Amino acid sequence: MTTIAVVVIGDSMWPTLRDGDTFDAVSYTNQVIYEGDIVVFNDPTHPSRICVKRVVHVKQDGLFVEGDNPDPTASTDSHNYGLVSYDLLIGMKR
Amino acid sequence: MENKPTIEAFAHCDGPCGVYDPASARVAAEAVQSMTKKMVALSESGADSGSASYINTMSRYAAIKEEESQKCKHELLVLWTDFFKPQHLEANPDLHNTFWQAAKLCSACKVEVSEQHAQELMDAVENIHKMFWSVKGREVSWIRAS
Numbered sequence: 001m002t003t004i005a006v007v008v009i010g011d012s013m014w015p016t017l018r019d020g021d022t023f024d025a026v027s028y029t030n031q032v033i034y035e036g037d038i039v040v041f042n043d044p045t046h047p048s049r050i051c052v053k054r055v056v057h058v059k060q061d062g063l064f065v066e067g068d069n070p071d072p073t074a075s076t077d078s079h080n081y082g083l084v085s086y087d088l089l090i091g092m093k094r
Numbered sequence: 095m096e097n098k099p100t101i102e103a104f105a106h107c108d109g110p111c112g113v114y115d116p117a118s119a120r121v122a123a124e125a126v127q128s129m130t131k132k133m134v135a136l137s138e139s140g141a142d143s144g145s146a147s148y149i150n151t152m153s154r155y156a157a158i159k160e161e162e163s164q165k166c167k168h169e170l171l172v173l174w175t176d177f178f179k180p181q182h183l184e185a186n187p188d189l190h191n192t193f194w195q196a197a198k199l200c201s202a203c204k205v206e207v208s209e210q211h212a213q214e215l216m217d218a219v220e221n222i223h224k225m226f227w228s229v230k231g232r233e234v235s236w237i238r239a240s
Contacts, residue, residue: 003098010106017105024098040103052103067105070181071230076106079176090101 002027004091006040006052012067012075013038013052025091033058038093039065044081050090053077062086114177116223122166123219124240126203127212129159134209163204166215167197173226186225196222 008021016038017023025040033039035055043049053065053075062083067075078084133155141148174193183189196218202211220236227234 005098005100007100007102009102009104013105019105022100040101043104050101050103052105066179070179079179 001029003094004040006091006093008052012069012077013054014069016054016068017052024094026094027091028089031092033063033089033092039063039084039089040091040093041065041084042088042090044084044088047088052093053084059083063089114173114226116169116173116219116226119166119169119173120216120219120223121239122162122169123212123215124238125162126159126166126200127209127216128240129155129162130203130207130209130212133159133207137207159207160204163200166219167200170196170200170219170222173222177226178229182229185229189225192218192221192225 004025004027006023006025008017008019008023011019028039033055035058037055038052039055040050040052043051054068055063056066056078057064062085064078065084066077066079069075133152136148136152136155137143143149143152170193174190174197178186178189186192196215199211199215199218202208203215223234223236
């Protein structure tokens with residue numbers, strides 16, 4: 001398990017994470033994930049892009065993630081691309 | 095200092111603000127209402143209902159009414175399932191029922207030739223218009239193209 005410094009780009013996780021914030025994440029190595037965890041993953045629709053969102057539901061075949069920003073137009077998340085499969089996970093916020 | 099890899103993670107939105115707009119549902123609902131009125135008017139006009147021209151015109155009205163009803167339902171479902179989120183229920187406790195009834199009106203307008211249901215669909219879309227813009231904190235007047 002390694003530590004990764006994650007730089008946030010964008011406002012979908014506001015107010016928890018602001019544009020430009022940096023936080024530490026631990027690499028994902030099949031740890032148990034709970035609802036409420038903040039996860040870092042490859043975007044299901046653009047795999048080369050890395051995203052950060054909050055886990056709202058833990059399902060057998062993936063995670064339902066959302067941005068914290070209450071403005072629904074401010075976050076592209078599982079409402080748009082569905083569940084994030086576990087093989088796309090990179091890390092979890094400590 | 096700990097030496098650790100750094101990555102950039104997007105907390106982003108693919109679509110800019112304004113990508114959702116109840117106007118598209120409103121335009122479709124207006125088309126449904128317009129086609130409904132034209133069908134009623136043609137049927138009461140005394141025209142020869144057996145003529146090729148009558149059948150052709152009525153068929154076109156019906157086809158467009160079907161298509162626009164389905165389009166309206168689609169646009170409403172996108173707003174309901176993609177735009178609105180659970181936290182909006184507090185300010186709009188009737189949100190789910192409003193969308194459910196509006197979607198059912200789309201189905202009714204598709205199946206029937208009912209001026210009453212076409213007007214009720216417009217009223218429902220107007221309610222959704224108000225709900226949508228109040229959530230976004232903006233005052234946008236209800237307008238019609240027709």
